[in-house]
Amino acid sequence: DIVMTQSPDSLAVSLGERATINCKSSQNLLFRSTNKNYLGWYQQKPGQPPKLLMYWASTRESGVPDRFSGSGSGTDFTLTISSLQAEDVAVYYCQQYYSSPFTFGPGTKVDIK
Amino acid sequence: EVQLLESGGDLVQPGGSLRLSCAASGFTLNRYAMSWVRQAPGRGLEWVSGISNSGDTTYDADSVKGRFTISRDNSRNTLYLQMNSLRAEDTAVYYCAKGDGTTGYYPLDYWGQGTLVTVSS
Numbered sequence: 683d684i685v686m687t688q689s690p691d692s693l694a695v696s697l698g699e700r701a702t703i704n705c706k707s708s709q710n711l712l713f714r715s716t717n718k719n720y721l722g723w724y725q726q727k728p729g730q731p732p733k734l735l736m737y738w739a740s741t742r743e744s745g746v747p748d749r750f751s752g753s754g755s756g757t758d759f760t761l762t763i764s765s766l767q768a769e770d771v772a773v774y775y776c777q778q779y780y781s782s783p784f785t786f787g788p789g790t791k792v793d794i795k
Numbered sequence: 796e797v798q799l800l801e802s803g804g805d806l807v808q809p810g811g812s813l814r815l816s817c818a819a820s821g822f823t824l825n826r827y828a829m830s831w832v833r834q835a836p837g838r839g840l841e842w843v844s845g846i847s848n849s850g851d852t853t854y855d856a857d858s859v860k861g862r863f864t865i866s867r868d869n870s871r872n873t874l875y876l877q878m879n880s881l882r883a884e885d886t887a888v889y890y891c892a893k894g895d896g897t898t899g900y901y902p903l904d905y906w907g908q909g910t911l912v913t914v915s916s
Contacts, residue, residue, distance in 0.1 A: 717837070722902035731890055731906035731907065731908055732840060732890070732906055734903060734904045737901075737902035738902075773839075775839065775840050776844070777840075777898050777902070777903075779899065779901060780900070781904060782845065782854035782899055783854065783855070783856040783857065784830070784854070784896050784899060785842060786832075786839060786840040789839040789840070790839075
């Protein structure tokens, strides 16, 4: 099984500042024939179901603000919030859909400093 | 508008069984793979099971293999999760999620609100 790890476990950032979340997979997530990284990012606010933010590592889901961006390839990925807003307080998860079981990372909690 | 409505969560004794349902609307169910993802109280997300659009292929986490069975009835626009031999560690909110493609190799783009399963004596 592919193991997903995230760092840090939590972070507190001032409003308007940058937040960076890292995700690492135990195996390569870049599929050669499609040249895509099978990696998604989800946001979960308290009491709500998760919401898809990014897919194929760097494609923003429709309606997601452009302050969210994804990068990385292979085994190392990053979700960046360029200018943190109050409504971005949430737990963020990465997930690989390269091979079953389609595992999630443990999550990173983002708060306001 | 895509809607996913889970039902069937309940309090059940260890060793017992339960069947969850997920009613889908706002999209053509037979074009998309579906998954179940669970979240134990205060914990992170755990992907549980997935099924291709036609139902021909299923995918399972090791933790539920041989105990849980995912299925779908596209004519009824409904996804199911049959859970047998339940354990305390299966206690969680179970989410139904729509895949963005026909197989499990796509992100999960819509999620239901979840249904709570509690396994306790």
